[in-house]
Amino acid sequence: MILALLHTSPAHIPVFDALRDAAHPGLTLRHLVREELLVRAGERGPGSVVDDVRALLAAARRDGADAVLCTCSSIGGVAEDLAPGLGVPVLRVDRPMAARAVATGPRITVVATVHSTFAPTLALVEEEAARAGRAVEVRTVFADGAWECFLAGDRDGYLDRVAAAVDSVTDADVVVLAQASMAGAADRARTALAVLSSPRPGLDAAAAACAVVRRA
Structure with a gap:
């Protein structure tokens, strides 16, 4: 294959x-x-x-x-x-991740490091919610300074900033890491919330x- x-x-x-x-x-x-x-x-x-x-x-x-x-x-x-x-x-x-987020709970927070990612990710979550017949409330959190670290090749700095953004979320059922590059931050975050990545x-x-x- x-x-x-x-x-x-x-x-x-x-x-x-x-x-x-x-x-x-x-x-x-x-x-x-x-x-x-x-x-x-x-x-x-x-x-x-x-x-x-x-x-x-x-x-x-x-x-x-x-x-x-x-x-x-x-x-x-x-x-x-x-x-x-x-x-x-x-x-x-990211479609399977979005479907899983919708199934996890109605309060979904999307974390991203690039602003252009928010619109397509939110649209995808809403699409999966409609497909599942569920009402969701979607919020966004931007990981400040993370993308600059990514462009500089500082992977640890990038993931640490993403993890910090995840840990700042307190009023959600699930946190969605909008970009595939963010997946490693799930293990660094200390939150008790469900954290989903796409790869x-x-x-x-x-x-x-x-x-x-x-x-x-």
Whole structure:
């Protein structure tokens, strides 16, 4: 089985390789990294990357991918919307996490380190809530200074700032880490609240999609 992953940071590669090795050893991962897409989406909006994402998805299909997983929350909706007609499943990494958050409780706090991530993540949570027939109250918390650490290659500083933002949340049933790069902060946070991240459930869903394609 072959899964193509569309990333906007090379930092995601070892994370998903490790998850694959632990849970899906028969899955071949092909990593496509386009950092400029996140920058452009943040400056001009997700619509500005549609043509580039369409071309990347088509190339992944031609190269034999059984499915494509977009690991960037800011452009995941774009990738998902382009799936019809591609011929293979296209998944956004944060959808399984959003569904789990809705199932956990109605008070959901979304933590992010990039402002452009909030709108698509909140829309996704609301979509999953509607699908489940549940009413939710969604709030946001921005992890100040975290993204600057990420860009500087300071992973510990990045995750520590995310964990601090998580620990500042007191009135929620569940905390959602909006970006895949934030996953490591869940282990650093001291909160007793449920803290959800996207890489593991996202990869599990993509692996399942690949298996369905192979059986078809």
